[in-house]
Amino acid sequence: MEDACINDARTDNSPDLQSTPSTPPLSEGDPASGSDLDSSTSSSRRFIFSHPAPKQSWLLRLFESKLFDMAMMVTYLYNSKEPGVQAYLGNKLFTFRDEEVDFYLPQLIVLYIHMKDVAQAVHPYILFRCRKSVDFSLRCAWLLESFCADVNSSTGKLNQGVKLKNAILTEEIFNSSFRRGRNSNAGYEGVEESHRCHSPTVSSNAKGHARASSDLSGIHLHVVKGGITRSTSQVSVTAASIGDLHSGRAFDSGCRCHDSLQEVINDLTAGRFVCHCDAPKLAPEFAFVKALIHIGTMLQQLPTKEAKTQRLISELAKLNLNLPARVSLPLRPEATHHVVRIPHTSAAVLNSKDKVPYIIYVEVVECDHVQTTSVPNKILENTLRQTRSEENVSQMATAAETITVPIRELVEVMGGYGSDMFEYFKILLLQGLIAARKHMDSLVPIVEIMQTGSQLPCFNKGPSTIKSLRDRFHMNLTEEQLQLLVENMVEGSIHSLTTKLYDNFQYLTNGIL
DSSP states (O other): OHHHHHHHHHTOOOOOOSOOOOOOOOOTTSGGGTOOOOHHHHHHHHHHHSSOOOOOOHHHHHHHSTTOOHHHHHHHHHHOOOHHHHHHHHHHGGGSOHHHHHHTHHHHHHHHHHOHHHHHHHHHHHHHHHHHOHHHHHHHHHHHHHHGGGOOOTTSSOOHHHHHHHHHHTTGGGSHHHHHTOSTTGGGTTHHHHHHHHOTTHHHHHTTTTHHHHTTHHHHHHHHHHTOSOOHHHHHHHHTTTTOTTSSOTTOOOOOTTSTHHHHHHHHTTTOOOOOSOOOSSHHHHHHHHHHHHHHHHHTTOSSHHHHHHHHHHHHHHHHTTOSOSOOOTTSSSOOEEEEEOOGGGOEEOOOSSSOOEEOOOEEEEOSOTTTSOOOOOOOTTSOOOSSOGGGHHHHHHHHHTOSOOHHHHHHHTTSTTOHHHHHHHHHHHHHHHHHHTTHHHHHHHHHHHTTTOOOGGGTTTHHHHHHHHHTTOTTSOHHHHHHHHHHHHHHHHTOHHHHHHHHHHHHHTTOO
8 A cells, every 4th residue: 555655656747736735545454444453553554644744746846956957947848738837837937047048048939939828828937038138129029030930820810929029029018008918919918917926036036127116216207307318209200210221320219318427327326227218129229130131132133243242332331321329249148239330341242142141340349238338439430440350351251151171171181081180080079979969858859849830841851850860869879889880970971972072062162173
């Protein structure tokens, strides 16, 4: 009987996250069992079984353990179908550091788009982070715009991902009415407040966020009365020119809350001042990135590389008229720089038949925060020089075009077939494969989630795609067998006919043959 109780506890996969005591089992000495054992034995057994320790869900113990990380969080969000588990995990997101969540942001966005129950669970966290960080809002919008392209709209209803994207693009998420549900996303009415109020970790994760609404309230009033911020009408006039490269203010939101005297106030208050004008927060960065992408689209229509280069220089010169501005390059989270100038005469077009990518220098000035630091004044064309010479851009463009090295040349660089460096190269391949196998359980779910609803060719084989990925880790082989596998892979690659054909293709396309 005791063994049965233990087995029941071990196999309990119930999603119930409440700690509820289990029903005491009947012992042989219990009167209700009809046993005729002596009373001493009966009372002893009743003492053991009538007061068991409260039974806690094993799933809850896992969620509360230190071993539970974001990789497991995303996996359980994807696999769990229990609303209670999903709601708990949505609350649990607030306990992780921002950088931990940001690494899995593409997976969270895919789940948000294609799984409505998961969207309801993580919506409060995404909304909280979007209001906290303009950079996070931008990344969410770009991911939503990319992944929502695969959403089937035949039903005529807006997907929850499309709703969130529209709310971010229109900056509706920054309005207090959005939280109460008076918007296109009203299906989530009140969900953020319920999660935030019942999450004991929100305050510890947010740290200084509440300070802006309490300690600085007097400063807000003083600044507005002092006339440092612009009026709503002035901001509207400036915001209307966002995206117009001929206006000279294509990336200017019109906000002046953080200029001049306000920068001193930011220093005194640890930079926690919040803009209270109606200036758009996301539109300037969207316009800047869109302008760079649009240049590449225009170049596709031109027949020769010379014509493309001239048009590239012309378009970048027009873009420079609108710089410096409160925009940044979205290369990493929480950018800390302002774009000052793009040296247009140093740009170069790369050889590409499809996207026509180009390479440019971008001059930036580091700052504490993109949204709160004053924008530097416009500088003369030749007063600021890069840390690298502009004359090297052509060599950088050539290097970017010839980044694919033929395999035979790679072997020759290592000293030839059978050399010490060549053998060391194979050892590194083996070590890399062994190291990758340790993380298979974390890597495969990432790809599996990204396959959800995707129309990419690499995912068109369905479940067999994930099976093929698992097979590539060769978990059934020992290290000795892996070493033999790597040897065969390298030998097969060097002597393969397709390798020789690909190497000749590289020679031809780069003008070597």
